[in-house]
Amino acid sequence: MLKPLCFMVMPYGRKSTQAEPGKGPGDVDFNALWDRAYVPVIKMLGYEPVRADQDTGTLIVTQMLERLYFADLVLADMTIPNGNVCYELGIRHAAKDKGCVLLAADWSKQLFDVAQMRTIRYPLPEGNIEGATAAAIQEAVRAPISKLASGRSPMHEAIKGYPDQVDESATSTMQDYLRDLALMQGEIRAVRALPSQQRIARAKALALEYASLSVRAPVAIALIRLLRESVDKLEDWQVVLDYIASLPLDLADQPEFHEHRAFALSGTGRVVDSIAALETTIGRFGPTPERLGLLGGRYKRLARLASSDKERERLRNLAISAYERGMDLDLNEYYCSCNLPRLYRARNAKGDEERAQSVLRQVILACERAMSRSVADEWLRATLLSAAFDAGDADKAEAMADDMDKLVGEPGVAGLVSYKLDIIISDLEASAGQISDPERRQRLEAVARKFRTYLDADTV
Template sequence: MFKPLCFMVMPYGRKATLAEPGKGPVEIDFNALWDKAYVPVIEALGYQPIRADQDTGALIITQMLERLYFADLVLADMTIANGNVYYEIGIRHAARRRGCVLLAADWSRQLFDLAQLRTVRYPLPEGAILDGTAVAIQAAIKDAIGSLEGGISPMHGAIPGYPTEVNESTAAGMKDQMAQLSEFQAEVRAVRAVPKAERMGRAQALVDAYSRGPMTGAVAIALMLMLRDCADKADDWNLVLKFIDGLNDELRSIAEVTEQRALALSYAGRHVDAIAALEALIATAGPTHERLGLLGGRYKRLFDAATTPGDKQKALARSIDNYERGMQLDLNEYYCSSNLPSLYRIRNRAGDEKLAQSVVQFVIAACERARRRGATDPWLRATLLVAAFDSGDADKAEALADEVESGDAAEWQLKSIIGSLTLSLSHVTDDAGRARLSAVIDRLRPA
């Protein structure tokens, strides 16, 4: 007699974790995790273990769908953000009412939608899966899998009667809601289309209109992001804060909302409050390069505002530390690394100039890679221009200045970066190069 089947959804081979240094291993041997931890538990629970890469032939999508549907139990390891794993979890949740259990290392953080779902956590101090670690993982997951395997999937739980007996009145009501949401999104697009000087007023009017009645979470988030994108002055950012603080507890607890609140606090001049909010978010939801970059930027603002040498030194050290942590999470992202060269030079310790020159090469490579991919980040070109100054590359700076003059200057954020270009110029020691870079600033300085 055949045992019930357990289909394991997980990466295989060695995979990088992108975990912050000191918060998780650099990579995981998922084959060892399967062999030494998952298989013994699955067998002890009375199932026959199987995963995709053990097929003798290529597992085409039809076969994968069949396994996800017919398996008596599906286990999914979400320790790293793997697109295939996330996709297969969604398929199983939609296909079967019960029998899908999510698992992840205790230090890992999941993307928002799945982060809301109950997940079995296990210890993973190293990626090689030593014997002691394998035993600890087995102890952490066995009973938890047994207790959760009968849980109802989110799809079946959210829609009564799904998939074949959905109440038609429920379906009609949802379609009405989506139609209303589409109309609302058209109003948001209209706000974005008006001249910049008029946007905040139009945005506030739209907020007032939708605040008169019940507001869905989707509408609240969209209004928050619209206000953020329209904000310019400190008073505008105070309006963003007022809106966020008026949301319910559930919405305010969403990581994205917390991030935007911290940003609004800082632009409203409340840097210390912004730092406290970001540090609390990172402690509970984990670091990302975006969160660490925001935190580094807030300490940088504290450095600019500090009036004593001691306060300046502390703020500078914390700014550098957070930007470095953010850079190490993903060297393909240039947000954190682009701020470091000038900060190293301000600190001016032995070896800092060498660090600045090293990091600026990462910044240039990441920016050029993003340009080749057609990235739409509005700060990409500005970052590349500042990096040319940070590296003292007058040829590159002049070539970029030609691009500015032959295209849309607004795309280069010149008003915001002139100060950064001037600061970078002050660290250039070559007289001829400094003169050429100074001439570029003169060309680019807004009238």
């Protein structure tokens, strides 16, 4: 008698986890996870275990679709973000109403959509999958897999009558909503095309206009992003906070809104409240370079305002720690690393100059990589300018300053509004002050003054 088939959807080989140090292993041998943990437990449950790489030859798309459709059970390991795994999970959810179970390591953080789905958690303290780890995983997942295997897929659960008996009245309602959403997105593009000083008022009006639709996540997310992008002056941040406060609690509790709220709190001057909000967000939803970069920036701001050397040193070290944690998650993300050279030099402990030079090289490489990939980031050229200052490269800094319009950006597209430019100038001034060579320091200070004049003239 043939056993029912269990098709496993998971990464192959050894993969980086980007887990924060101390919160999970740096990489995981997913082949060992399959061999030592999943295969035994699948057999215990009475299924025949199959994974794509164990077929004769690599699965082509048609074969993969067949496995996903005909398998009696599909298990999807969501421990790390993986495009193929997410794609195959979506196929199974759409194709069959039952028999799909999500699993993930206990320390992993899921992407937004997947985080809303029931997921079996298992202990994974190390990535080699030693005997004790494999046994603990089997113990953690065996009974829950058996229980959840009969659960309905989100697609079949959400859409009544799916796939061939869908309620047409529901279809009409959704079409009306999508038309409203398309109209709103067109209005958002119009706001972005306005001069920076005019955006926040129109963005606020648009948020009020679409308040009746704001209970839906896509609309709320689009509007909060527009409001944040439209901030021109510090007092505009209250508009962002007010909008978040107007959202239903279940929607405002999503990770993205926590990030926007923390940043807006800092913008209104409530830096300590911002730090508390960021720490809570990281604790609940996990670290990302963006969250740790925001956290480092808040500590850096407090350090500048500190009333004593001892307090300044404490806050500076907290900023360095946050930035280092963010940099370790992804070396290609230059947000965290670009702030470290001048912080190391300000601390001036043993080895800090070597650390500054090492990180500076990484920042430049990451920025140049982003430039070669045509990454659309309004901070990219500004980060390269800051790196030139940190390197004491007056020639490069002056060349970039000569092309100021390109650096600042085209208003309505990637323009750096006044408060953003003020942040950059403050960093440039701090960096220039750390250059020991008098001639180069004077040249860099002249570039910083040029930007300060540009800001004061309010031509951004």
